[in-house]
Amino acid sequence: MxxxxxxxxxxxxxxxxxxxxxxxxxxxxxxxxxxxxxxxxxxxxxxxxxxxxxxxxxxxxxxxxxxxxxxxxxxxxxxxxxxQNIEAELSGVDFTPKFVVGYVKEAEKHPDADKLSICQVETDQGMVQIVCGAPNVAACQKVVVAKPGAVMPSGLIIRPSKLRGESSHGMICSARELNLPDAPQEKGILVLDDEYEVGKAFEIGR
Structure with a gap:
């Protein structure tokens, strides 16, 4: 939930x-x-x-x-x-971290959108598909994944979606989107060093 x-x-x-x-x-x-x-x-x-x-x-x-x-x-x-006698179903809440280190296992061009890539990304909850529009996304990268339910510094809530007919379960983030200090202004995801462990939480700026 x-x-x-x-x-x-x-x-x-x-x-x-x-x-x-x-x-x-x-x-x-x-x-x-x-x-x-x-x-x-x-x-x-x-x-x-x-x-x-x-x-x-x-x-x-x-x-x-x-x-x-x-x-x-x-x-x-x-x-x-x-x-207050308010009936609410609050069980099954996902307490796992919403920003984690991911590993892009595969990245293929979207068949109907030149600027989009369909990525298979390993996270703390297994392999997920994420559609990414960054020009520098590629296989064998460690990246920051905002999982469904994550709240970006901008206030945007990440939800499962479809982009040009392909399902996307999260977002591969840029340094600027994460509000990190000295983030570059040009387009492109943040590619992490090998020292980062896949599935571990990633601290972001607010």
Missing amino acids: QINAFYNREGIGDVLMVLLREGDRHHQVVERKDDVAIVKSTTGKVNGYNVFNASNYFDVSDWHGPVELTAELIETLGVILRK
Whole structure:
């Protein structure tokens, strides 16, 4: 289960925003129960929750933007929701790191797009297919993979998608996309040194 959480005290106040699925912001309804707002689509499907006065329930001292999900955070969130008689299915949450070192095993040109490559990439969760538009992507590279559910420094949430008919499960990242210091401005993915271990978490800038 993919869940994303965000906290920006300076921007929106002491509110933990929990996103279960992306919905049209102009076609949502909000139901408030004490410190919890339930955000629903107009069809009644729950898109997420806003927990107000979040610092009363969580240690928010290190929260600035995207919040790392932990079993403790999900358990506390479940307790808060149950106290308001809100039924929520929060099991099966993926706690694995969202930015990891990957290895490009194969890279072939997309049959319907000259600037795209279809890559088979080894990650901490096995082999995945990623469609990449970088001009320098090639087989036998160690790279940084943003997995589905990752939140980029720009705020973009990575989701499984299809590009020109080919499925893509993640993104191979450039240094600039990762907000790394002294990132080059020209197009191209970040190619890592051999010392990096495939499947290990990669720390990014925010």
